[in-house]
Amino acid sequence: MVNLVNEFGKISITNEVFSNLAGDAATSCFGVKGMAGRSKEGGPLQLLRRESMSKGVVVHYNEDESVSLELHIGVDHGVNIAAVSRSIMNEVSYKLSMATGVPVKAVDVYVDTIIG
Numbered sequence: 001m002v003n004l005v006n007e008f009g010k011i012s013i014t015n016e017v018f019s020n021l022a023g024d025a026a027t028s029c030f031g032v033k034g035m036a037g038r039s040k041e042g043g044p045l046q047l048l049r050r051e052s053m054s055k056g057v058v059v060h061y062n063e064d065e066s067v068s069l070e071l072h073i074g075v076d077h078g079v080n081i082a083a084v085s086r087s088i089m090n091e092v093s094y095k096l097s098m099a100t101g102v103p104v105k106a107v108d109v110y111v112d113t114i115i116g
Contacts, residue, residue, distance in 0.1 A: 019054030025095040029087045031079035036072045036112040047074050066105040077116035085109040
């Protein structure tokens with residue numbers, strides 16, 4: 001959880017907010033089929049439904065009051081993975097910073113599956 005303090009009071013932003021914003025930003029990028037995740041039992045990899053896409057995002061809090069994110073995604077067959085990953089990194093970093101005011105230190109993209 002990140003706590004922002006100003007002259008008007010304190011704002012607390014939870015993991016869920018960062019996860020939902022990051023998942024939404026990532027899935028809006030061209031070539032992304034969806035967020036990827038495994039069931040709790042370690043089952044097969046699956047694309048997550050819209051309401052549970054935050055499970056494909058891991059949030060890390062840094063000492064300098066910034067956040068770092070890990071995103072697990074599935075992409076379309078035939079897309080340039082490097083270009084899609086750069087697009088996701090830029091989009092997620094921008095949208096999170098604009099929506100929360102919290103700086104994003106890193107966005108790591110893991111392509112877990114390719115959907116053909």
